[in-house]
Amino acid sequence: MSIQSNLNTIKATLPEHVTLVAVSKTKPVSDLMQAYEAGQRIFGENKIQEMTEKWEQMPKDIQWHMIGHVQSNKVKFMAPYVTLIHGVDSLKLLQEINKQALKNNRTIDCLLQIYIAEEESKFGLDENELNELLTSAEFKELKNIRILGLMGMATFTEDQNQIKKEFTHLKSIFDSIQKSQDIKDFTIISMGMSGDYQLAIECGSTMVRIGSSIFGGR
Numbered sequence: 001m002s003i004q005s006n007l008n009t010i011k012a013t014l015p016e017h018v019t020l021v022a023v024s025k026t027k028p029v030s031d032l033m034q035a036y037e038a039g040q041r042i043f044g045e046n047k048i049q050e051m052t053e054k055w056e057q058m059p060k061d062i063q064w065h066m067i068g069h070v071q072s073n074k075v076k077f078m079a080p081y082v083t084l085i086h087g088v089d090s091l092k093l094l095q096e097i098n099k100q101a102l103k104n105n106r107t108i109d110c111l112l113q114i115y116i117a118e119e120e121s122k123f124g125l126d127e128n129e130l131n132e133l134l135t136s137a138e139f140k141e142l143k144n145i146r147i148l149g150l151m152g153m154a155t156f157t158e159d160q161n162q163i164k165k166e167f168t169h170l171k172s173i174f175d176s177i178q179k180s181q182d183i184k185d186f187t188i189i190s191m192g193m194s195g196d197y198q199l200a201i202e203c204g205s206t207m208v209r210i211g212s213s214i215f216g217g218r
């Protein structure tokens with residue numbers, strides 16, 4: 001199957017309110033260009049250096065999403081161009097993003113990553129930490145970032161009930177934040193990858209991050 005036909009097949013199944021992030025990590029620019037030529041404009045990468053190299057080489061109407069874990073000292077490399085940072089999981093990182101956004105005279109959109117899986121290895125905040133962050137005085141000072149929603153990754157398992165439970169948990173945290181906090185433009189729930197995006201959409205996802213089903217295995 002070609003990248004173009006994979007992309008078209010997936011897009012045909014997505015409801016209109018769900019945004020597709022084409023996860024192109026480790027793939028060459030020539031593969032990304034095939035997706036671009038098929039109309040895809042949102043790409044997700046998990047390494048800042050790799051994303052920046054691709055940004056330099058590719059058309060400038062592409063929206064670049066950072067979906068991986070972000071180290072504070074590397075934020076400056078993507079600050080001039082990144083569209084959305086999915087994996088923000090600390091106030092310290094938000095402060096650095098705000099600082100670099102200010103330097104570039106722009107506002108940078110972020111999602112806060114929530115820990116929903118049962119695996120030790122996944123990053124993210126729990127619900128208490130999230131509430132603490134959003135109500136802190138330090139957070140309210142940050143004028144060059146916007147929090148557009150939440151992101152989460154389910155446990156890597158075949159157990160659909162487990163995955164469903166985790167996605168539903170993220171959706172319920174999102175709903176309670178939307179109700180209790182006055183955050184403008186808080187609309188995105190980024191959850192779902194190649195193996196579980198249909199389930200994620202059933203559970204309320206508004207943004208899916210799909211790699212291998214578009215570009216093939218890595």
Ligand SMILES: *Cc1c(COP(=O)(O)O)cnc(C)c1O
Nearest residue numbers: 023046067193194209210211212
């Ligand atoms: C790699 C990656 C994806 C895409 O995974 P696929 O299974 O290839 O669709 C989605 N989200 C994150 C955070 C990733 O690192």
